[in-house]
Amino acid sequence: MNLQPRHYPGLDQNQALNSEAPSLLIRALAGTGKTTTLAIKAADLIHTKGARNVLMLAYSEAGIKAIQARLTRFTAVQLEDLHLLTLEQLCAQMLQEQGDPVPVLSSDLEKNLLIAQAQGALSQEVERHAEIDIPELADYFARPLDISAFLAFEAQAKQRMLELSIEDSGLGALAYCRDNAMDYGLYRLLRSYERLRAGPTQEPLFYAPGDCTYALACQLAALDFNAYFAPLQGRFDAVLFDELQDLDEAALLVLRHLARGNGSFIGVGDFNQHILPGASSVFGDGAQRILQELPAGTAQSTLNTTYRFGPAICQQLNRFFSVEFDAHYRNAAAWFEHRHGDDEDCARQLLDIHATVARLPRKPQDPPAVLRIILRSPEDSVLLEWLFAHEGVHYACKGMQRFYQRRDIALVLAMLWAMQGCSGSARLSQGILNSAAEGLMRYVRHAASPDRDLLANGLFDMGALGEVPPESDTLRIAAELMGQQAAMRRFFAAHITSDSPAAQLLALPADQCADAGRLCQHPLMRQFFAQAPISQDELRQCLASLKALSRICTGLSVDEFLGRLSLMIQSSIAQHQRQEKPSLQLLTVERSKGHEYEFVAVPFVDSRHLSPNASDPERNMLYVAMTRASKRLWMLERR
Numbered sequence: 001m002n003l004q005p006r007h008y009p010g011l012d013q014n015q016a017l018n019s020e021a022p023s024l025l026i027r028a029l030a031g032t033g034k035t036t037t038l039a040i041k042a043a044d045l046i047h048t049k050g051a052r053n054v055l056m057l058a059y060s061e062a063g064i065k066a067i068q069a070r071l072t073r074f075t076a077v078q079l080e081d082l083h084l085l086t087l088e089q090l091c092a093q094m095l096q097e098q099g100d101p102v103p104v105l106s107s108d109l110e111k112n113l114l115i116a117q118a119q120g121a122l123s124q125e126v127e128r129h130a131e132i133d134i135p136e137l138a139d140y141f142a143r144p145l146d147i148s149a150f151l152a153f154e155a156q157a158k159q160r161m162l163e164l165s166i167e168d169s170g171l172g173a174l175a176y177c178r179d180n181a182m183d184y185g186l187y188r189l190l191r192s193y194e195r196l197r198a199g200p201t202q203e204p205l206f207y208a209p210g211d212c213t214y215a216l217a218c219q220l221a222a223l224d225f226n227a228y229f230a231p232l233q234g235r236f237d238a239v240l241f242d243e244l245q246d247l248d249e250a251a252l253l254v255l256r257h258l259a260r261g262n263g264s265f266i267g268v269g270d271f272n273q274h275i276l277p278g279a280s281s282v283f284g285d286g287a288q289r290i291l292q293e294l295p296a297g298t299a300q301s302t303l304n305t306t307y308r309f310g311p312a313i314c315q316q317l318n319r320f321f322s323v324e325f326d327a328h329y330r331n332a333a334a335w336f337e338h339r340h341g342d343d344e345d346c347a348r349q350l351l352d353i354h355a356t357v358a359r360l361p362r363k364p365q366d367p368p369a370v371l372r373i374i375l376r377s378p379e380d381s382v383l384l385e386w387l388f389a390h391e392g393v394h395y396a397c398k399g400m401q402r403f404y405q406r407r408d409i410a411l412v413l414a415m416l417w418a419m420q421g422c423s424g425s426a427r428l429s430q431g432i433l434n435s436a437a438e439g440l441m442r443y444v445r446h447a448a449s450p451d452r453d454l455l456a457n458g459l460f461d462m463g464a465l466g467e468v469p470p471e472s473d474t475l476r477i478a479a480e481l482m483g484q485q486a487a488m489r490r491f492f493a494a495h496i497t498s499d500s501p502a503a504q505l506l507a508l509p510a511d512q513c514a515d516a517g518r519l520c521q522h523p524l525m526r527q528f529f530a531q532a533p534i535s536q537d538e539l540r541q542c543l544a545s546l547k548a549l550s551r552i553c554t555g556l557s558v559d560e561f562l563g564r565l566s567l568m569i570q571s572s573i574a575q576h577q578r579q580e581k582p583s584l585q586l587l588t589v590e591r592s593k594g595h596e597y598e599f600v601a602v603p604f605v606d607s608r609h610l611s612p613n614a615s616d617p618e619r620n621m622l623y624v625a626m627t628r629a630s631k632r633l634w635m636l637e638r639r
């Protein structure tokens with residue numbers, strides 16, 4: 001089969017494409033053409049085999065985009081008989097067909113506030129049934145509500161179908177939690193939250209991401225192992241499923257019914273790329289677990305020949321990750337370099353690497369070279385952006401905003417600007433002020449207390465969530481605050497109470513502004529975030545951002561720092577206006593998944609994560625980042 005002029009499927013790809021097996025599982029490594037092979041198969045089924053209703057699934061939205069790109073590139077045709085969906089979208093569709101309108105929540109914050117309401121309802125229930133004598137509950141209520149612990153528990157419980165396991169154990173929830181060292185308090189909170197979400201009529205008030213898959217999985221779990229689920233039967237001529245490595249137990253139940261009740265099935269996964277905590281492959285051999293759900297006699301094939309990079313990169317990746325990459329292009333110019341250094345060193349070395357990339361010879365028809373720097377977490381970008389901008393490098397950010405436009409940092413910048421010791425001469429951009437206003441709404445917004453009677457009757461009090469100002473409002477506010485330091489101070493005064501850490505910070509004497517770095521690490525600044533209605537994870541991120549910010553402005557007065565920052569922003573706007581193309585891109589691992597780039601640098605690597613332990617999500621983050629380069633790869637290890 002012809003892919004494109006001069007592109008033919010490789011041996012192992014052909015084996016998969018020509019397989020006559022009604023069900024096939026392909027285990028593949030990165031860049032071996034998993035997505036390409038699936039796209040070709042879809043086109044072949046529709047155009048050559050006359051298939052109608054082919055379902056192509058991926059676990060993530062990024063996975064769907066990657067499939068779309070391959071379909072356009074290799075098949076260059078409209079596939080009107082193709083349904084391209086994430087698993088969650090498919091499950092939402094099924095629920096809608098059952099008559100459920102599937103309303104969704106508008107923001108994470110809303111969910112956080114509803115969790116707090118569920119906690120209120122749980123406390124009423126525990127009081128009513130005098131359950132506080134249960135040591136686990138006494139211990140649970142002695143601690144403050146940890147929203148991120150709840151979110152992690154909820155995700156795991158749904159992904160692993162916890163209710164089902166408890167039921168199967170015949171132990172009852174308390175004994176089950178004791179036996180399995182699970183937090184019984186969080187379990188009860190989840191029950192309370194789910195009861196309120198379902199409401200007295202059992203018609204869920206809303207679905208948060210993942211809830212549709214869970215809801216459908218609950219219906220499927222109620223069936224006998226070999227029973228069929230009519231809505232998923234005989235619906236598709238073929239089902240092609242990408243990103244199998246990311247499936248959790250709930251998703252696996254849906255997979256079982258999809259694969260058994262329709263035409264042919266092909267599933268593909270790279271079991272090194274799961275970076276989601278609930279993925280089935282995190283707990284055991286992922287491919288084996290998936291085979292249990294597929295029809296008996298499912299055929300298997302492997303794709304280890306990568307089209308993305310040459311032998312020099314294959315060799316290093318095999319060493320670091322204990323895998324078996326083989327390069328299709330054996331003479332491909334591939335380059336791998338391993339460097340070391342502390343963070344400042346790393347940042348400087350990245351500048352060198354950027355200069356090297358810019359000097360590499362290019363063919364006249366090639367677009368200008370871009371160095372991609374893949375980061376594990378956004379706060380790692382602060383130091384890099386600061387340095388690059390000061391060296392005049394035109395950079396772009398993908399999967400994250402520029403550091404000064406992120407809500408937490410923008411709000412800190414606005415606070416610094418409003419302080420007594422700041423002259424106000426530096427101009428903060430409208431974008432920063434807009435993010436700062438959004439940040440203020442997020443970090444100081446307190447919902448009204450929910451109605452206890454509503455909670456006791458099994459209903460969330462949606463009215464107590466408060467009004468989120470529409471985006472246009474913060475834009476208008478930002479426009480009014482531009483260059484108006486006194487107005488900024490009034491804005492803060494209107495939104496914070498006079499005894500809050502933010503108010504105390506703004507009232508600090510002028511001499512405190514002599515060192516912006518020290519202010520960013522001031523206990524009041526940390527207290528401000530610690531009191532915000534955010535999860536522990538978000539708090540950790542905010543504190544990490546504060547630390548990163550303090551690092552770039554230590555020793556600079558607030559005026560000097562904000563002055564340099566506004567120059568940096570002005571020059572970036574000027575670069576943009578001149579329509580200069582960025583020569584460097586900073587992106588997150590999540591954003592890089594499914595993509596490939598010529599020149600990639602992965603900085604701040606901790607060598608502990610290069611162990612062969614395949615169940616370490618950190619190792620897999622590195623694997624994803626380091627398998628994106630097609631020509632040159634630099635790994636910068638943190639010392």
Ligand SMILES: Nc1ncnc2c1ncn2[C@@H]1O[C@H](COP(=O)(O)OP(=O)(O)OP(=O)(O)O)[C@@H](O)[C@H]1O
Pocket residue numbers: 003007008009010013028029030031032033034035036037070270307308593594595596
């Ligand atoms: N038979 C082939 N001949 C030439 N190039 C190919 C072939 N198959 C795939 N490629 C190229 O190899 C690269 C990787 O393909 P693809 O993105 O489909 O791999 P993947 O395994 O899905 O990657 P990832 O692991 O990043 O998700 C792409 O540039 C694609 O065009």
